[in-house]
Amino acid sequence: MSTTGKKAPGRAAGGLARSASLTPARKTEIARRAALAKQEASGALRATHGSDETPLVIGNIEIPCYVLEGEIRVLSQRGLMTGLGLPRGSTPSGEDQLTVLANLLLAEGLITPDMALTLKKPIVFRPKHGGRLAHGYPATVLADLCEAILAARAANRLQGDRMQLIAKQCEILIRGFARVGIIALVDEATGFQADRARQALAQILEAFVATELQPYVQTFPIEYYKELFRLRGLPFSPDSVKRPQYFGVLTNDIVYKRLAPGVLDELKRVTPRNEDGRPKAKYFQRLTTNVGYPKLQQHLGKVIATMTFSTDYEDFKAKLDRVAPRMDLPQGPEAEDVGTGM
Numbered sequence: 001m002s003t004t005g006k007k008a009p010g011r012a013a014g015g016l017a018r019s020a021s022l023t024p025a026r027k028t029e030i031a032r033r034a035a036l037a038k039q040e041a042s043g044a045l046r047a048t049h050g051s052d053e054t055p056l057v058i059g060n061i062e063i064p065c066y067v068l069e070g071e072i073r074v075l076s077q078r079g080l081m082t083g084l085g086l087p088r089g090s091t092p093s094g095e096d097q098l099t100v101l102a103n104l105l106l107a108e109g110l111i112t113p114d115m116a117l118t119l120k121k122p123i124v125f126r127p128k129h130g131g132r133l134a135h136g137y138p139a140t141v142l143a144d145l146c147e148a149i150l151a152a153r154a155a156n157r158l159q160g161d162r163m164q165l166i167a168k169q170c171e172i173l174i175r176g177f178a179r180v181g182i183i184a185l186v187d188e189a190t191g192f193q194a195d196r197a198r199q200a201l202a203q204i205l206e207a208f209v210a211t212e213l214q215p216y217v218q219t220f221p222i223e224y225y226k227e228l229f230r231l232r233g234l235p236f237s238p239d240s241v242k243r244p245q246y247f248g249v250l251t252n253d254i255v256y257k258r259l260a261p262g263v264l265d266e267l268k269r270v271t272p273r274n275e276d277g278r279p280k281a282k283y284f285q286r287l288t289t290n291v292g293y294p295k296l297q298q299h300l301g302k303v304i305a306t307m308t309f310s311t312d313y314e315d316f317k318a319k320l321d322r323v324a325p326r327m328d329l330p331q332g333p334e335a336e337d338v339g340t341g342m
Contacts, residue, residue: 045068047125055189058083065136076136085169151306204262208287214289214293267283
């Protein structure tokens with residue numbers, strides 16, 4: 001019997017109304033959670049797109065990657081180990097090499113417990129065309145891991161030749177995917193790019209930028225400004241809160257433009273301004289508490305560590321571009337700034 005023109009009864013009508021009110025980003029998140037719940041129930045997700053024959057290529061490194069149900073992008077366990085220069089196979093204790101690395105980095109305080117758990121608990125999935133179950137990791141964990149290791153190297157906290165070799169691999173990887181974004185690379189390699197929703201940027205911004213202004217909390221530590229004054233060749237007084245006005249331009253460059261694509265432009269758009277056009281609140285007050293603000297704090301730690309081991313602003317920018325490259329191309333007067341003068 002045809003139902004054309006008939007209203008959905010009861011709960012069905014409510015479900016349709018709720019679905020229509022959801023943003024594309026929210027729908028994607030619901031689908032992702034449903035897929036993960038399915039994995040927990042059945043033990044494996046299904047890959048909707050895969051790159052077995054056309055892996056993700058960064059330099060001379062090849063990493064098979066997949067898009068799973070719920071639009072979950074993963075890198076294969078074997079590919080991730082190869083990319084980091086880790087030997088295949090288990091250790092004498094029975095642990096895989098990624099678990100060993102995660103435990104080592106966690107013990108040294110170089111990664112968070114959440115990242116360590118992600119590395120020690122891979123996602124089980126079934127390849128698109130069947131076959132044995134495979135193991136993978138969220139695609140973004142590779143970028144986060146590389147950033148953590150390179151920040152540790154910049155701070156002289158890596159011990160042993162093996163960790164130095166891993167850091168070199170991380171440098172190769174981060175140069176290859178940082179500007180374009182690991183998500184875009186996985187989508188291109190798997191063929192998912194043609195099917196991807198046009199709301200990709202909107203989803204990033206929704207994750208990073210809050211809909212309402214958050215309460216002010218002291219966020220930029222005094223060490224940030226102390227090092228910035230030193231690198232710019234300016235005298236610093238801990239008793240003064242005055243900063244050169246152009247420090248805002250520098251902060252946009254070395255902090256906000258390196259969080260995620262489009263975030264700074266969106267923060268500028270949504271932050272209220274006074275009659276003179278100046279922001280009435282700090283940009284970090286518009287970052288989400290679950291994604292944007294934690295990412296800012298993590299990035300500030302890398303920035304300050306890199307500052308500490310830099311001789312001047314030009315040296316600092318060169319190091320920072322390796323550890324945390326900008327997510328856009330330099331534009332405007334700051335693009336030519338080399339850290340001299342006011």
